[in-house]
Each structure stands twice: as structure tokens, then as C-alpha cells.
Amino acid sequence: MHNATLKSYITGFILSIILTLAAYLAVMNHMFDGGVLLTIILFFAFLQMLVQLVFFLHMAKESRPHWNLVMLLSFASVIFIMVVGSLWIMHHLNYNMSPMQMNNYLLKDEGMRK
Amino acid sequence: MRKTNHELTQHEIESNDKVHFGFWVYLMTDLLMFAALFATFSVLRNNTFGGISMKDIFDGPFVLTETMLLLTSSFTSGLAMLYALGKNKKMTLIFLALTFLLGAGFLGMELNEFAKLFAEGNTPQRSAFLSSFFTLVGTHGLHITAGLLWLTVCMALVRSRGLTNNVISKLTRFSMFWHFLDIVWIFIFTIVYLMGHA
Numbered sequence: 001m002h003n004a005t006l007k008s009y010i011t012g013f014i015l016s017i018i019l020t021l022a023a024y025l026a027v028m029n030h031m032f033d034g035g036v037l038l039t040i041i042l043f044f045a046f047l048q049m050l051v052q053l054v055f056f057l058h059m060a061k062e063s064r065p066h067w068n069l070v071m072l073l074s075f076a077s078v079i080f081i082m083v084v085g086s087l088w089i090m091h092h093l094n095y096n097m098s099p100m101q102m103n104n105y106l107l108k109d110e111g112m113r114k
Numbered sequence: 115m116r117k118t119n120h121e122l123t124q125h126e127i128e129s130n131d132k133v134h135f136g137f138w139v140y141l142m143t144d145l146l147m148f149a150a151l152f153a154t155f156s157v158l159r160n161n162t163f164g165g166i167s168m169k170d171i172f173d174g175p176f177v178l179t180e181t182m183l184l185l186t187s188s189f190t191s192g193l194a195m196l197y198a199l200g201k202n203k204k205m206t207l208i209f210l211a212l213t214f215l216l217g218a219g220f221l222g223m224e225l226n227e228f229a230k231l232f233a234e235g236n237t238p239q240r241s242a243f244l245s246s247f248f249t250l251v252g253t254h255g256l257h258i259t260a261g262l263l264w265l266t267v268c269m270a271l272v273r274s275r276g277l278t279n280n281v282i283s284k285l286t287r288f289s290m291f292w293h294f295l296d297i298v299w300i301f302i303f304t305i306v307y308l309m310g311h312a
Binding site: 005006009012013016017020023024027028030034037038041042044045048049052053056057067068071072075078079082083086087090 | 135143145150174178193196293294297303304
């Protein structure tokens with residue numbers, strides 16, 4: 001935090017506003033199709049997280065050894081496994097276990113009827 | 115043993131670094147909790163039990179205003195830190211007060227949104243989707259509430275003790291907490307609100 005400068009905060013603030021508005025406008029105007037739109041706004045969110053980590057929390061200016069960064073990355077890997085794993089498992093659980101949903105999926109994805 | 119001189123000794127810098135690292139570890143565990151709530155929400159988002167879905171809750175300009183309020187308060191808390199490091203007590207207090215007002219505005223809007231949903235009978239008991247929605251967004255709101263209380267204490271400390279190294283270290287931790295909450299909100303804004311509308 002000690003190497004903070006005004007310029008860094010202003011840059012971060014402006015970039016954050018731009019990324020927020022870009023994601024917002026893309027959604028409000030339905031600029032892209034479902035999957036592409038989701039990928040784009042998630043990418044903007046990720047980018048804004050990096051912007052705030054660098055310009056607000058000054059992660060890039062941390063002196064060696066980069067313990068804060070190491071903690072962030074190890075927690076990020078745990079979070080990735082937990083979130084992606086939960087979604088993956090629960091999606092397949094829905095797909096395979098619930099009779100009503102399974103019919104919907106079969107109808108929608110495979111073009112089959114019960 | 116309060117230091118009155120403004121020069122940080124080597125020992126103080128190192129112990130401050132340790133304190134800030136410890137606080138960073140706390141923030142990471144908090145992030146883990148939010149990630150669990152995000153995963154729960156993503157799994158349950160379509161289980162509306164015939165009730166309202168995210169599409170009905172989504173109000174574009176409203177949530178954009180909320181986001182801008184919190185983003186600006188994150189920015190002003192950073193500026194308050196800069197003034198604190200420059201030993202400018204008056205400007206530090208002004209920017210901390212500004213941060214408080216913006217944060218309180220955000221919290222007020224969120225409570226207003228919740229109150230509206232409750233009034234229409236859309237309580238957490240209504241559906242799995244609403245349970246996970248209120249838990250995720252409400253937990254963030256609770257953090258903001260705690261942050262506002264903390265900020266009040268910080269302002270009182272700056273007023274009574276001045277910008278000693280000890281107080282600046284406390285302000286640094288508050289500022290880290292506040293920036294962290296804004297980063298979590300980016301994902302609530304994107305995953306809960308924008309993706310609910312998309």
C-alpha cells in the first residue's frame with residue numbers, strides 16, 4: 001500500500017467504470033447470443049478484478065517474496081475446483097437423476113422422446 | 115507505547131507487513147466463503163418453484179447505480195489512504211466521510227430492494243433460488259454493514275489520535291477490506307444480476 005499514487009487510483013477507477021459500462025450495455029442491448037454474451041461479461045468481470053487488484057490493492061508493487069500473490073493464487077485454485085466441480089457435478093446429477101428434467105434434456109439436447 | 119514521530123522504523127515496516135499479510139489471509143478465506151455461496155447460487159438459480167426468477171428481480175439502472183456507488187466509494191477510500199500517508203488529517207477525514215456516505219447509499223438501495231421483494235411475498239422461504247439469492251447478496255450486504263461500522267471507528271480514531279503509524283495501519287486494513295468487497299460485488303453484479311438478465 002505504501003507505493004500508492006494518485007495516478008494509479010484514477011487509472012483504476014476509469015478502467016473499472018469502462019468495464020462495468022461495457023458489460024452493462026452488452027447485456028442491456030443483447031449485443032451477442034447467449035453463450036458468447038456470458039463469456040464476454042465474465043471476461044469483463046475477470047478483467048475488472050485484475051484492474052482493481054493492480055491499481056487499488058497494488059498487487060504488482062508487492063516486494064519479494066510475493067506472499068500475498070501466492071495466497072491469492074492458491075485460493076484461486078481451490079475456488080476454481082470448488083465452483084467448477086459443483087456446477088459440473090450438479091449439472092450431471094440433474095441430467096441423470098430427476099425423471100422430469102431428464103425428459104426435458106432428452107427432448108432438448110438429444111431430440112429423443114421418453 | 116504510541117509512537118509520535120512520523121518516520122517508520124525498519125521494525126515497524128516489517129511488523130506492519132506481517133499484519134497486512136495476516137489480514138490478506140483473512141480476506142482470502144472470506145473469498146472462499148463467497149465462492150461457496152456463488153457456487154450454490156449458480157446451481158440453484160433455475161429452481162424457482164414457480165415463483166419469480168432473476169429476470170423479474172433485475173432492474174438495470176437500479177443495479178448499475180448501486181454498482182457505481184460502491185465503485186466510487188472504493189475509489190474514495192483509496193484517496194483517503196493517500197491523504198493519510200501524506201499526513202493530511204482534514205482531507206483524510208473528508209474522504210473517509212465520503213466513502214461512508216457512498217457505502218451507506220449502496221446499503222440503503224440494497225435494503226430497499228430486499229424490502230420490496232419481502233413485501234411482495236418473495237422471501238427466502240419462497241424458493242431455492244430466492245434462498246441462495248438472499249444468502250449471497252445478503253452476506254455481501256452484511257460485510258458492507260460491518261465495514262461501515264468499522265469505518266466509523268476509523269474516523270473516530272483519526273480524529274482523536276491523529277495520523278499515527280498505528281492508525282494508518284488500521285486504515286490500510288480497512289481500505290483493503292473495502293476494495294475486496296468491491297471486487298466481490300463485481301462478480302455479484304455480473305453473475306447474479308447481468309447473467310440473470312442475459
